[in-house]
Amino acid sequence: MNKSESSYANFKMGKQTETSAVVHIITTLEKGGAENQLLVLAASQIKNGFSVTVIFLKGNRELLDEFYRKGVVVIDLTSTKSVFRQILCVRKSLPGELHILHAHLPQAELIGRFARRKSSRFVISRHFAGQFYPERNQTLSKMLSWLASGPAEAVIAISDAVKQNLITNSEVRNYNKITRIYYGFDCSTFMINHQEVGRDESQKLNVTRIGTIARLADEKDYPTLLKGFKKLLEDIPDAILEIAGSGPLQSKLEDLSSQLGIGDKIIWRGKLPDVRDMLQNIDVFVLASKFEGFGMVLLEAMCMNRRIVAAGNSALLEVLGENGAGNFFETGNPEALAIEIVKVLKVDLDKMAEAQKAQLRKFSVDELSFETTQLYSRILPSNHLALK
Numbered sequence: 001m002n003k004s005e006s007s008y009a010n011f012k013m014g015k016q017t018e019t020s021a022v023v024h025i026i027t028t029l030e031k032g033g034a035e036n037q038l039l040v041l042a043a044s045q046i047k048n049g050f051s052v053t054v055i056f057l058k059g060n061r062e063l064l065d066e067f068y069r070k071g072v073v074v075i076d077l078t079s080t081k082s083v084f085r086q087i088l089c090v091r092k093s094l095p096g097e098l099h100i101l102h103a104h105l106p107q108a109e110l111i112g113r114f115a116r117r118k119s120s121r122f123v124i125s126r127h128f129a130g131q132f133y134p135e136r137n138q139t140l141s142k143m144l145s146w147l148a149s150g151p152a153e154a155v156i157a158i159s160d161a162v163k164q165n166l167i168t169n170s171e172v173r174n175y176n177k178i179t180r181i182y183y184g185f186d187c188s189t190f191m192i193n194h195q196e197v198g199r200d201e202s203q204k205l206n207v208t209r210i211g212t213i214a215r216l217a218d219e220k221d222y223p224t225l226l227k228g229f230k231k232l233l234e235d236i237p238d239a240i241l242e243i244a245g246s247g248p249l250q251s252k253l254e255d256l257s258s259q260l261g262i263g264d265k266i267i268w269r270g271k272l273p274d275v276r277d278m279l280q281n282i283d284v285f286v287l288a289s290k291f292e293g294f295g296m297v298l299l300e301a302m303c304m305n306r307r308i309v310a311a312g313n314s315a316l317l318e319v320l321g322e323n324g325a326g327n328f329f330e331t332g333n334p335e336a337l338a339i340e341i342v343k344v345l346k347v348d349l350d351k352m353a354e355a356q357k358a359q360l361r362k363f364s365v366d367e368l369s370f371e372t373t374q375l376y377s378r379i380l381p382s383n384h385l386a387l388k
Helices: 003-013 031-047 064-069 083-093 106-113 137-147 159-168 224-230 252-261 275-279 296-303 313-319 334-344 349-363 365-379
Strands: 021-026 051-058 073-076 099-104 120-126 152-158 177-181 209-213 240-243 266-270 285-286 307-311 327-329
Touching: 021 031, 021 106, 031 051, 031 064, 031 296, 031 365, 051 083, 064 073, 083 106, 099 106, 106 120, 120 365, 152 159, 152 313, 152 365, 159 177, 159 313, 209 224, 209 275, 224 240, 224 252, 224 334, 252 266, 252 349, 275 296, 285 296, 285 334, 296 307, 296 313, 296 349, 307 313, 307 334, 313 327, 313 349, 327 334
Parallel strands: 021 051, 021 099, 051 073, 099 120, 120 152, 152 177, 209 240, 209 285, 240 266, 285 307, 307 327
Antiparallel strands: none
């Protein structure tokens, strides 16, 4: 039994003196890293005896049914457009007795900061790196970040890279409040009901398939990916690049691929509701991001035992580790990317699979649940939530 498994076993043996209430507030329930991870956390908290409510503020209801199926009480405030009214609605929804109010994403943090009661113990999770409000002036963004995080008893950073970024850029005034808790991932759950499928007609060609799954946005550094793929074609002329994702740079990236003369070698798949079929049918998964707060898609690629090449920065280094679960290239260097793709295609896939299995064990749902509960226990009275 490793350290993580031992810690969680001790947690399961601990006794809660009463059912503890947790209210999560999040900006949307659209499918995304923070939203999907909240679903994982809320489900594990219910399983362990917590009373869990999730309040969301705007957007569509993509994950609503999944939260209901896990037994979560969901409060939909999307029809309430006024920020002031949202604050009042959240406040009215909070229990009168002691509880955890756990906020995720900037708008929800600010709403939670003003809606909290005296009975609330306020916790925030930072699911991203960079400015609190990227579209705002840097000074204003920092002021809003301090405003949101100031009264929080604890700040959760989803990786050491995010924690360091928060400290370096003074996004949180008191960095002693910051605790790193990794995302939780269950490979067996990810694979439930997935049926292996044969390749479609375009996939039956005897070609090398390179793939990426990421939003079409600046931080994902698609120019480096496209230029690196052009370089790769010099060594592997039959290669095809599949891109799954949507975003504001779609037309610019399509124009760039045409300018590079590789437009006919790229398949634009758009935003996929289920990435497993694509992951199953590619030979190499690539993530060229300039910075990642975590990089959940790397866990999904490891679960599917894909060869992986990623930029050597931020949380990508943490998620893939240093023991052969994937290869790294110099961030922003197209030539280095092409070289690493050629190298990873020669790697023993069985050996890489073993390294990936070992790496995945570091990001268990049990560990996420244990560490989050342990953090709650530090800010609640000792007779409210007891851990052995």
